[in-house]
Amino acid sequence: MTDPARHLVADALQLASAGVPVLPLREGKVPLGNCRACEKISPTRSRCGGRPNMRSPGPCRCPRPCHAWAAASADRQVILSRPWLDAWREARAVGYHPGGAGLTVLDLDNASAVAWARAHMPATRTVATTRGEHWIYLGAMPSSNGVRPGVDVKSLMQYARWLGPGAGTMTRLTDAVRALVVRSEEANPAPIGGRLASSTPVPWSRHVATGCRHTERYVTDGLNRGLAKIRALPESGAGSQTFGVARFLAAQHAHxxxxxxLSTIAAHLIAAATSVGVPDDYAARAVTRGFDAA
Structure with missing residues (x-):
């Protein structure tokens, strides 16, 4: 093994010893391609059943580090196994799965994004990057790219490049960071049928839930009952009801x-809450907290 590969493995083992799942990254900061047994047969399917776009590692038990973040491991035996050692020889950097370690990374891609974060986000541990900074918070949350110009949120279902321990004390994840993802999804609705959805939340369907185990009727019936409970409280209590409905609905998808x-479900809950007078920010926080509680 070459010296660069040895250094990468040493860094990976150090992270793993702290409970941080790691993976090798090749040139361009991208994961190694899937092996032939796991190769894609369509944009959403792979031969092994696959783990792309899943909230937790799926049925694939490939010994190679296939499927990007979903293959990240903190197991020393896995990291030092022959298939992984072959992968480290091709690697140029160490990646890690922040959500798997209970972390969230605010990826600030340029000086303007850094200046915005310093003005609006709670201070936390920072790591210098080539063009900006990584701000690392304690706590995991949904990931989303482009929440603001030059700002990505990397946590669940994403990986980040390891660039060192950084400086400062990690702060626990706050509503200000969580709200970035909710606001981004409201401002940038998912494409439906090749066009952008209107400001009215789009219906929940398999377009946005390709890995859900429930039937469409089960989910929509539950969502409609929850929306009715929120709208039935125009005078007071709608915010708390939104939290409760969000927690209940998210729990149905835990397995x-x-x-x-869930982002589509969140948009409906927020719209229902605001329709009876709950402020936008409060409604978004209630949904985020409900999802987190589940």
């Missing part, structure tokens, strides 16, 4: 392979 279209 799905995912994705389950």
């Amino acid at each position: 799905c392979p995912g994705p389950c279209g």
Whole structure:
């Protein structure tokens, strides 16, 4: 093994010893390609059943580090196994799965994004990157790219490049960070049938929930009952009801392979809450907290 590969493995083992799942990254900061047994047969399917776009590692038990973040491991025996050692020889960097370690990375891609974060986000541990900074918070949450110009949120279902321990004390994840993803999904609705959805939340369907184990009727019936409970409280209590409905609905998907279209469900809950006078920010926080509680 070459010296660069040895250094990568040493860094990977150090991270793993702290409970951080790691994976090798090749040139361009991208994961190694899937092996032939796991190769894609369509944009959403692979021969092994696959783990792409899933909320937790799926049925694949490939000994290679296939499927990007979903293959990240903190197991020393896996990291030092022959298939992984072959992968480390091809690697150029160490990646890690923040959500798997209970972390969230605010990836600030340029000086303007860093300046915005310093003005609006709670201070936490920072790591210098080539063009900006990584801000690392304690706590996991859904990931989303482009929540603001030059700002990505990397946590569940994503990986980040390891660039060192950084400086400062990690702060626990706050509502200000969680709200970035909710606001981004409201401002950038998912494409439906090749066009952008209107400001009205789009219906929950298999377009946004390709990995949900429930039938469409089961999910929509439950969602409609929850929306009715929120709208039945125009005077007071709608915010708390939104939290409760969000927690209940998210819990129904706890054992799905995912994705389950929770962002679409969140948009409906927020719209119902605001329709009876709950402020936008409060409604978004209630939904985020409900999902987290589940």
